[in-house]
Amino acid sequence: MTSCATPYVQPPLTPPAAFAGPAIVDPPRPGAPGAFIVQDGARLPFLRWTPANGQPDVVIVALHGMNDHNASFRLAGPWWAGHGIETWSFDQRGFGQAPGRGVWAGEATMVEDLRTITALVRARRPNATIAVVGESMGGSVAAAAFASDRAPDADRLILLAPGVWGWSSQNIANRTSLWIAARALGSTAVQPPDFIARHILASSNLAELVRNGHDPDSILSTRFDTISGLVGLMETASNSLGRTRLPTLLMYGAHDQVVEPGPMRRALMRAGEAPHLRTAWYPDGWHLLNRDLDAEVVYRDVAAWLRSPDSLAPLPSGAGPVQPQLGRR
Numbered sequence: 001m002t003s004c005a006t007p008y009v010q011p012p013l014t015p016p017a018a019f020a021g022p023a024i025v026d027p028p029r030p031g032a033p034g035a036f037i038v039q040d041g042a043r044l045p046f047l048r049w050t051p052a053n054g055q056p057d058v059v060i061v062a063l064h065g066m067n068d069h070n071a072s073f074r075l076a077g078p079w080w081a082g083h084g085i086e087t088w089s090f091d092q093r094g095f096g097q098a099p100g101r102g103v104w105a106g107e108a109t110m111v112e113d114l115r116t117i118t119a120l121v122r123a124r125r126p127n128a129t130i131a132v133v134g135e136s137m138g139g140s141v142a143a144a145a146f147a148s149d150r151a152p153d154a155d156r157l158i159l160l161a162p163g164v165w166g167w168s169s170q171n172i173a174n175r176t177s178l179w180i181a182a183r184a185l186g187s188t189a190v191q192p193p194d195f196i197a198r199h200i201l202a203s204s205n206l207a208e209l210v211r212n213g214h215d216p217d218s219i220l221s222t223r224f225d226t227i228s229g230l231v232g233l234m235e236t237a238s239n240s241l242g243r244t245r246l247p248t249l250l251m252y253g254a255h256d257q258v259v260e261p262g263p264m265r266r267a268l269m270r271a272g273e274a275p276h277l278r279t280a281w282y283p284d285g286w287h288l289l290n291r292d293l294d295a296e297v298v299y300r301d302v303a304a305w306l307r308s309p310d311s312l313a314p315l316p317s318g319a320g321p322v323q324p325q326l327g328r329r
Contacts, residue, residue, distance in 0.1 A: 010104065022120055045096060106229065144233065161253065
């Protein structure tokens with residue numbers, strides 16, 4: 001479809017007449033995917049990693065990044081499970097095996113999905129601390145949700161290199177060309193040019209990047225209207241970091257080539273001295289902090305902070321604040 005109208009956003013589903021409301025469909029066997037049935041009846045598959053004793057004291061609702069899916073936490077989930085933390089990682093709408101694959105679902109729907117899923121997990125684990133962990137685009141969705149008037153029912157928020165490269169961080173050429181392409185060529189899907197793919201690395205773990213690139217649930221070509229929707233979401237996230245009202249930890253790596261220092265600096269300057277926001281700088285970290293070769297450093301910091309978010313003690317890694325480091329770049 002070619003149009004000069006507003007970029008296309010997939011509409012919410014119309015629930016069937018017999019729809020009984022949101023629910024969790026448990027996996028049929030260990031290691032298999034389950035599904036969240038959300039507010040409009042959409043089925044969003046999830047993977048879950050649970051401690052051996054089945055009694056987690058902390059539960060993570062995990063959101064993957066752009067063109068990724070629920071397996072993005074397949075390395076982190078088992079590690080956290082071994083340390084008493086349960087992880088539920090779901091396919092966001094438009095990605096993986098969720099409805100509307102490759103078509104942008106819109107900020108409002110993605111945020112509402114997170115609200116519904118967090119409530120379902122809270123009901124399943126009423127005695128646990130509930131945390132949302134968002135990676136890249138997932139961090140953008142989470143930041144938007146927790147800065148909204150109806151924040152999800154969670155106790156902690158962790159943003160792993162959240163996408164904050166919004167419209168105000170784009171130069172005029174980028175803004176203009178994307179605005180036109182999203183309207184004139186919206187449904188056209190393109191892959192990044194080879195010279196970009198060769199020079200921008202998302203992680204130090206090259207084997208994981210290769211695996212992800214061959215994963216049939218990954219998306220390799222992106223529609224122009226989806227890119228436009230993502231940039232709009234990242235603009236919201238850039239304005240949201242200082243407006244979350246629960247303990248929030250933002251983690252960022254020195255080698256991040258996807259969310260560059262300029263947009264991150266702008267977002268943190270907008271956040272100001274937000275009382276609930278703590279940041280952590282990883283000198284050896286790349287964009288996909290939870291899949292880097294030394295990702296265990298991040299896993300350990302996540303586990304420690306989730307259990308003591310109000311502590312002024314250093315994180316196990318000793319990671320310091322992000323903004324002073326960005327000022328030197």
